[in-house]
Amino acid sequence: MTDQPAFVLVRPQMGENIGAAARAMWNFGLDRMRMVEPRDGWPNPRAVALASGAGRLLDQAGIFADTAAAVADCDYVYATTARTRGLTKPVVTPEQAMQEARGMIAQGRRVAVLFGPERAGLENEDIVRANAIITVPVNPEFFSLNLAQCVLLTAYEWRRGTPGIIPERIEMAGAEPASALEVEKLAEHYETRLDEAGFFFPETKAPGMKRTLRNLWSRMPLTRADVQVFHGLLRQLTRGRGDGR
Incomplete structure (x- = not known):
C-alpha cells in the first residue's frame, strides 16, 4: 500500500454495502481494501454481486479481528465521521485529507482511512486510533451517509488529485480544429x-x-x-x- 491509501471498513453490516464500496473504490483506481469483523461473515455472496467488476478487491481484501490490527502497519490514519466526538483532533474535508495523504505517501509513509458501520458509524474506540478526522460538509439536518457513498466521495478526491488524470479538455469528436x-x-x-x-x-x-x-x-x-x-x-x-x- 505504498502508492495509495488503504480503505478500512470497520464492522460493515451488509454485504451489499461492502460490494458497493468495492465498486466505488475501483471506479477511482483504489484497490487496497481491508475489513474489520464483517457482521455477516466472510466471504459474502451479496458483496460479490454488488461489486460487479470490482470483485478482485474483495478477493484480495485483508480481514482483521479489530481496528488496531487493521492499521498496525500504518503511519497515519484518518477516521470518517460526521458527529462531534469530544476528541481533540484535526478535522478536514475529503479533499484536504487526500491531498495530505498524497504528500505522505510520496514520502513513503503508509496511510489508511477508517469507515464505520452503517447504523452508527465509528465508535470512539476506533477514532482514538486515528490521527485526524474526515468530515464531509453535508446538510447538518441530515448528515448520515451510506457507507458506499462515503467511500466514493473520498475515493473521488483521491483520484481528482492525481496529476494528469482529469485534465481540462474538450472532446472534438473526430473533427479537425480550425487553423x-x-x-x-x-x-x-x-x-x-x-x-x-x-x-x-x-x-x-x-x-x-x-x-x-x-x-x-x-x-x-x-x-x-x-x-x-x-x-x-x-x-x-x-x-x-x-x-x-
Missing part, C-alpha cells in the same frame, strides 16, 4: 459586416470593441466545420446587403 488563419478570416468577416452595420459605435470605443470580439474568437475551441457554419450564418443574415460575402 489560426481560418479563425483570423472568420474574425475579419464578422468585423467587416459589423462595421458596415454601424455596430462599432461610438468611434472612440471601436478599437476596444474590436479587440474584445477578436479575443472571443481566439478563445473559442473552433473546428473547421464550426468556422464554415459561422461564415454561412453571417452570409444568410446579410443576404441582400452589399456583396453578400
Whole structure:
C-alpha cells in the first residue's frame, strides 16, 4: 500500500454495502481494501454481486479481528465521521485529507482511512486510533451517509488529485480544429459586416470593441466545420446587403 491509501471498513453490516464500496473504490483506481469483523461473515455472496467488476478487491481484501490490527502497519490514519466526538483532533474535508495523504505517501509513509458501520458509524474506540478526522460538509439536518457513498466521495478526491488524470479538455469528436488563419478570416468577416452595420459605435470605443470580439474568437475551441457554419450564418443574415460575402 505504498502508492495509495488503504480503505478500512470497520464492522460493515451488509454485504451489499461492502460490494458497493468495492465498486466505488475501483471506479477511482483504489484497490487496497481491508475489513474489520464483517457482521455477516466472510466471504459474502451479496458483496460479490454488488461489486460487479470490482470483485478482485474483495478477493484480495485483508480481514482483521479489530481496528488496531487493521492499521498496525500504518503511519497515519484518518477516521470518517460526521458527529462531534469530544476528541481533540484535526478535522478536514475529503479533499484536504487526500491531498495530505498524497504528500505522505510520496514520502513513503503508509496511510489508511477508517469507515464505520452503517447504523452508527465509528465508535470512539476506533477514532482514538486515528490521527485526524474526515468530515464531509453535508446538510447538518441530515448528515448520515451510506457507507458506499462515503467511500466514493473520498475515493473521488483521491483520484481528482492525481496529476494528469482529469485534465481540462474538450472532446472534438473526430473533427479537425480550425487553423489560426481560418479563425483570423472568420474574425475579419464578422468585423467587416459589423462595421458596415454601424455596430462599432461610438468611434472612440471601436478599437476596444474590436479587440474584445477578436479575443472571443481566439478563445473559442473552433473546428473547421464550426468556422464554415459561422461564415454561412453571417452570409444568410446579410443576404441582400452589399456583396453578400
